[in-house]
Amino acid sequence: MSAAQSAVETIQREMTIFARRARASAGRMHPELSLVSYTLLGHLEEEGGCRATDLAAHYALDKSTVSRQVAALERARLIERRLDPEDHRVQVLHLTEAGREILAQVTRSRRAAFRERLAGWPEEDLVRFAAYLERYNAGPGGAGAD
């Protein structure tokens, strides 16, 4: 087998290991925010508010799933809904102050975990690894993580 083929196999194996571990540990590290909730909140922060339908499309989730996640986040007072005055079918979702705080806190703790895991890596390797990951995720067929 060529070096390229064997590298692809390693990438497959290691990405699978990572995905499995992430799945296993996601809920336990941040009980206040599941991986999906974290992602949705992060998206709201980036976008400065968006519709549930946008979240569903962007993350390839069913609108009913998003609806329930959003309902939970609203119950927890992390987001609020504002009726779009232009179109009364639409509810624009916004982070609350509490939501922003929780998001920042979870982001900090995740960042710390990654930093610790990457401690001791030479800067040059960090930069290259980051570039490879971006390239991988941006690759053709946007959704295919598997």
Next chain:
Amino acid sequence: MSAAQSAVETIQREMTIFARRARASAGRMHPELSLVSYTLLGHLEEEGGCRATDLAAHYALDKSTVSRQVAALERARLIERRLDPEDHRVQVLHLTEAGREILAQVTRSRRAAFRERLAGWPEEDLVRFAAYLERYNAGPGGAGAD
């Protein structure tokens, strides 16, 4: 922010994106084998048979979870249980011929997906990316993917 810090943030973000996508697409691409089942079967193949308790410990799953997964895999005739003659509490799990085939088939299809995604990468980059991933996963605190 230093280049190193910004690289760590990128790694965090891209790994999170990957984990979310993997989670979303895992079940859909291989209806015959969930990501966990695939992993368990793969472990059985590597080890050439092991106990349910070993699987639970290795993948940080509850023994009841493994018990049900194993039951499903046995119902599907992908694995079989053999009572350990030394200790009648223990059931040693083995792949069946069908299990080996399904595993090989899913592995092939996953490999094809990765190969397609990585098509066009220079061999040198594949090799380096693979090395970074191995280093990341092998890193301190074995479980922390998050």
Next chain:
DNA sequence: CGTTCTAGTTGTATAGTACAACTTGATGCG
């Protein structure tokens, strides 16, 4: 108008998971 489209909710079902209680077999101690 009414038909059709869109945003979102709710009913229902499934998978994966954990925890606790239990069963069965092994081990060890007095």
Next chain:
DNA sequence: CGCATCAAGTTGTACTATACAACTAGAACG
């Protein structure tokens, strides 16, 4: 030996995330 304790697995129960289908409410367009 015989009883207490430990270990492997199973089963009961509950919860979360998810999808699909049916529905409601509002908008758009002829």
